Amino acid sequence: MxxxxxxxxxxxxxxxxxxxxxxxxxxxxxxxxxxxxxxxxxxxxxxVDEKFLPSPNAVWDAAVRASTWHQVAPGVPREVLGEQNYFLWEHLVASLQRIFAGVGVAIVLGPIVGFAMGMSKTFNTVTEPYLNFLRALPPLGYIGLLIVWFGIGDTSKVWLLFLAAFPAIAISTVSGVQGVSRDQINAARALGANRLQVLTGVVVPASLPEAINGIRIAVGFAWTTVVAAELNNGIPGIGGLAYLAGQQLNTPLTIACIVVIGITALLLDALIKWIGVLLVPWKGKV
CATH class of the missing domain: 1.20.5 (Single alpha-helices involved in coiled-coils or other helix-helix interfaces)
Known part of the structure; x- marks a missing residue:
C-alpha cells in the first residue's frame, strides 16, 4: 500500500x-x-579478562591445535598430536561410542517397559515409583556408586548414560500408550481384532510418536551427561577433554569443546527428528 x-x-x-x-x-x-x-x-x-572469555580467534586456534600435529612449545622441535595424544575428532568419536552404547540399550528396553506399563495397571503401579525415583536423580548423584561397582572404565560410563536416558523413553512411551483413544480401541475390537492385533495395529502406531519424542529427549539429556560420565578416566572423550582443559585453565580449548558438544547435540537432534518423520509420517495427520 x-x-x-x-x-x-x-x-x-x-x-x-x-x-x-x-x-x-x-x-x-x-x-x-x-x-x-x-x-x-x-x-x-x-x-572481560581473556582467562574468562578468550576471543573467537583464540578458540579457533585451540580447536585447530587440538586437531593437528603441533610443537610441544615454541622453539621445541618435538611434535605431539592433538590434545592428550588424541585428535579432537577422536575425542568426539569416543564420546559418541559411549552414547550409542548406553542410549542404544535404553532405546531397546525403554519402549518395551513403557508399553508394558501402559498396558498393565498392576505392572505400572509396581514400576512407576522406581522409574520416577530414577528420573529424579541427578547423574552426579550415582556416578560414584557406578565407579565402585564397575570401575573407572567405559562400563560405568555406559551405565550412567543408560540410566540417564532410560526413564525419559519409558515415561514418554507410557504417556503415549495411555493417550490412545478408547474409541479407536473399541472400534478395532468391534471389527473383530484380538488383543495382539489391537496392540500392533492401534496402540503401537498411536503411541510411537510419543516414544520417539522420548528418545529425542533422552538422547539430549544423555549427551548433556557426557561430561559427568567422563569426569574420571574420560580420555579420550570430548567431555573429559573439556573438564581437563578447565582444570588447566585452558579456557579457549574448553570453549572449543563446548562448541563441539553443542553442535553435535544439534545434529543428533536433527537426525532423530528426521528419523521420526520417516517412521511416523502419520503424526499430526490423524
Missing part, C-alpha cells in the same frame, strides 16, 4: 518472495553473525 513506510514495504516484499525455510535460516545466520560480532567486540576492547 502507498501509505506503508518503506521499511515495512521491504519487509513484506521479502516475506512474500523468500520461502519460510530460507527465511528461518537467514534469521539464524544473522543472529549468529551478531553474536560473534559482539563477542569479538568484547574481546577486542578487553572488557
Amino acid at each position: 502507498a501509505g506503508e513506510p518503506p521499511l515495512l514495504r521491504v519487509k513484506n516484499a521479502v516475506e512474500q518472495s523468500v520461502p519460510d525455510v530460507v527465511r528461518s535460516w537467514l534469521v539464524r545466520l544473522i543472529a549468529l553473525v551478531v553474536f560473534i560480532a559482539v563477542w569479538l567486540l568484547i574481546a577486542g576492547l578487553h572488557l
Whole structure:
C-alpha cells in the first residue's frame, strides 16, 4: 500500500518472495553473525579478562591445535598430536561410542517397559515409583556408586548414560500408550481384532510418536551427561577433554569443546527428528 513506510514495504516484499525455510535460516545466520560480532567486540576492547572469555580467534586456534600435529612449545622441535595424544575428532568419536552404547540399550528396553506399563495397571503401579525415583536423580548423584561397582572404565560410563536416558523413553512411551483413544480401541475390537492385533495395529502406531519424542529427549539429556560420565578416566572423550582443559585453565580449548558438544547435540537432534518423520509420517495427520 502507498501509505506503508518503506521499511515495512521491504519487509513484506521479502516475506512474500523468500520461502519460510530460507527465511528461518537467514534469521539464524544473522543472529549468529551478531553474536560473534559482539563477542569479538568484547574481546577486542578487553572488557572481560581473556582467562574468562578468550576471543573467537583464540578458540579457533585451540580447536585447530587440538586437531593437528603441533610443537610441544615454541622453539621445541618435538611434535605431539592433538590434545592428550588424541585428535579432537577422536575425542568426539569416543564420546559418541559411549552414547550409542548406553542410549542404544535404553532405546531397546525403554519402549518395551513403557508399553508394558501402559498396558498393565498392576505392572505400572509396581514400576512407576522406581522409574520416577530414577528420573529424579541427578547423574552426579550415582556416578560414584557406578565407579565402585564397575570401575573407572567405559562400563560405568555406559551405565550412567543408560540410566540417564532410560526413564525419559519409558515415561514418554507410557504417556503415549495411555493417550490412545478408547474409541479407536473399541472400534478395532468391534471389527473383530484380538488383543495382539489391537496392540500392533492401534496402540503401537498411536503411541510411537510419543516414544520417539522420548528418545529425542533422552538422547539430549544423555549427551548433556557426557561430561559427568567422563569426569574420571574420560580420555579420550570430548567431555573429559573439556573438564581437563578447565582444570588447566585452558579456557579457549574448553570453549572449543563446548562448541563441539553443542553442535553435535544439534545434529543428533536433527537426525532423530528426521528419523521420526520417516517412521511416523502419520503424526499430526490423524
